[in-house]
Amino acid sequence: MISGIIFTLINPLAMAAIFMAPGLQEGPAETFNYMVAGFVVIFGAMGLYLVSLATRNKNLSQDLETLQKIDERAG
Amino acid sequence: MEAKPKLLSILDGVSVVMLLIATGMVFFYAPVEAVMGLVQKVFYFHVAAGWVGMLSFLTAAIVGIILLRTGDRKWDIVGLASVELGLVFSFINVVTGSIWARPIWNTWWTWDPRLTTATIMILIYAAYLMLRSGIEDPDRRARFGAIYAILGFLSVPLTFFSARLFRGIHPVVIGSNQPGAEGQFDMTPLMLQTFFFSLITFTVIFVDLLWHRVRLGRLQDRVEQLKLKLNV
Numbered sequence: 001m002i003s004g005i006i007f008t009l010i011n012p013l014a015m016a017a018i019f020m021a022p023g024l025q026e027g028p029a030e031t032f033n034y035m036v037a038g039f040v041v042i043f044g045a046m047g048l049y050l051v052s053l054a055t056r057n058k059n060l061s062q063d064l065e066t067l068q069k070i071d072e073r074a075g
Numbered sequence: 076m077e078a079k080p081k082l083l084s085i086l087d088g089v090s091v092v093m094l095l096i097a098t099g100m101v102f103f104y105a106p107v108e109a110v111m112g113l114v115q116k117v118f119y120f121h122v123a124a125g126w127v128g129m130l131s132f133l134t135a136a137i138v139g140i141i142l143l144r145t146g147d148r149k150w151d152i153v154g155l156a157s158v159e160l161g162l163v164f165s166f167i168n169v170v171t172g173s174i175w176a177r178p179i180w181n182t183w184w185t186w187d188p189r190l191t192t193a194t195i196m197i198l199i200y201a202a203y204l205m206l207r208s209g210i211e212d213p214d215r216r217a218r219f220g221a222i223y224a225i226l227g228f229l230s231v232p233l234t235f236f237s238a239r240l241f242r243g244i245h246p247v248v249i250g251s252n253q254p255g256a257e258g259q260f261d262m263t264p265l266m267l268q269t270f271f272f273s274l275i276t277f278t279v280i281f282v283d284l285l286w287h288r289v290r291l292g293r294l295q296d297r298v299e300q301l302k303l304k305l306n307v
Contacts, residue, residue, distance in 0.1 A: 028107055028108060028109055028110060028111060028112030028113070029110065029111060029112040029114075029178060030112060031111060031112040031113050031114035031115075031178045032112070032113050032114075034113075034114040034117070034174050034175065034177060034178050035112075035113040035114045035116050035117055037174050038114065038116075038117030038120075038121070038171045038174045038175065039116075039117065039120075041167060041170045041171055041174065042117075042120050042124070042167055042171060045163060045166060045167050045170075046163075046167070046280075049163050049284070053284075053287055053288065053291060056291055056295075057290075057291055057294065060291070060294045060295055060298055061294065063298050064294065064297060064298050064301065067298065067301040067302065067305060067307070068301070070305055070307070071301060071304070071305060074305065
């Protein structure tokens, strides 16, 4: 065990691992960009669907108005 | 164009307010998950979108049965609206899942049973839209849509239970996890409250959007009938 401690103290790689390990392991992973991408997809898809509904509604209302006018003229 | 019902306007407002509250809860109320970090916040709306996708397909199957029993074509409009909404929410579910998987599983995609069955489910319902658009006769199209929605619904329980029945890496949210599941975590009470509030919010949004889509379908039906009458 003593030889293990001495080996660790004189081995620069082992020392580096001891000092860097807490920084690597503590705290959650850095996943901010993925979270942003996820919410862009969620709100983007829902927004696009709403725009699609509004556009189709507008076009169909115009079509209906035109067809009703033709129907009235046709008597 | 029929006037917008007051109840629908109220439902619009409720949906917006609930979505704002749910988003606030996701970012400021639920804690950051200890291992996965901020990407875990996508989970709340990812699961809620998946739930609404499956609820939409269930609705399409139920109205399909009603259509076959009654022969009333108005149910076809509801069925089509449900399938369309189901596809939108299932798309959100799969894409957000893929984004979550990249840092957690170290891959954008893997042919895990849950992911595979979800993809098959989406393709089945995408085919529904394509196939029914090729049928001219409205009554035949409605019957076809109803039978397809009922048979297609078999893919929904298969997708839901795939993570429980088959060995894979997709975590199970409710119930016990598979031993090989990766990215599983225990929800704290604040996380659970956010999760269930998100589920309720997306369900309310589904009802609201379904109502809007059905109104659009009725308008489309009127235009089609008038076109047939005028022969244009």
